[in-house]
Amino acid sequence: MYDELTEVDIKKMREEIEYRVNVLRPQILEDVKTARGFGDLSENFEYKAAKQVKNRNDSRIRYLERMIKTAKVISGASKAGEVGLFDTVEIYFEEDGEAQTIRLTTTLRQDALQGIISPKSPLGKALMGHKVGDRVRVDVNPEYSYYVVIRALEKGQDDESLPISSY
Template sequence: MANKKYPMTAKGKQKLEAELENLKLKKRPEIIERIKIARGFGDLSENSEYTSAKDEQSVVESRISEIQTMLQYADVVDVTEVDSNEVSVGKKVTFQEADEEPETYQIVGAAESDPTSGKISNDSPIAQSLLGKKVGETVSITTPGGSFDVKIINVTNE
């Protein structure tokens, strides 16, 4: 799994780098200080402040490791290298199901995914069905909720 590529946009990579910097330079030192203070309270076996700080430290260190791996194996997508009418990671795609309103999503790497902001993971069933397709094509999308056909209306660089 260490050689897995993590597709992402340049913005997504910058966001991860900023999160990593914050975790290393701000969050980690804060937790270390909390652990030092909690140690001063005595018996560590019944010290909830110490236990809480150690748990938080574990979560932060795990996230740091995860981000470092993603950045090490980042595959920053350059949308200008892909046909302007082709759906790819980093592009916004507008599609329409028969008699429904058009929907627009930006396809991003899993680390950037935020469906409430219109950003769906390249690993999602919708994105997997759309990737590599072009404007005007009708695509069958299968999700856990069922299958449906959509027509790709527009693809733009984000």
């Protein structure tokens, strides 16, 4: 299994790894060392908390390194007039009678609460390659689907404005 990531995604991950290794890790190790000096480790909450922060930082570094190692590098290019990666799309939900603007991005930078979705999501998958005016069926699961109409499309490009998500 691999993730489709852009060069910007990989650059952002490398920057985070560098920050976590060169800035955070020394601070965290100093906190662990200080907390260890507070006495009996079996009853030392500060030590346990500092170790937990250290382990979380190390885990994030390993996660990002594994993502970079297994990534499939893609470009954000798409055909003119068709919905593609990094585009902003205004859609109309027929079922609700409401319009919404969403932006498509890689899975690493998605944030559904902000209207930033991945082409791997049911809505993103359905919209990819369609044009303004198209009525698109969105299959959520085998029992439920709905229709949206693409009202507007603004072509976008990969930029560094969207942060990578944390876990």
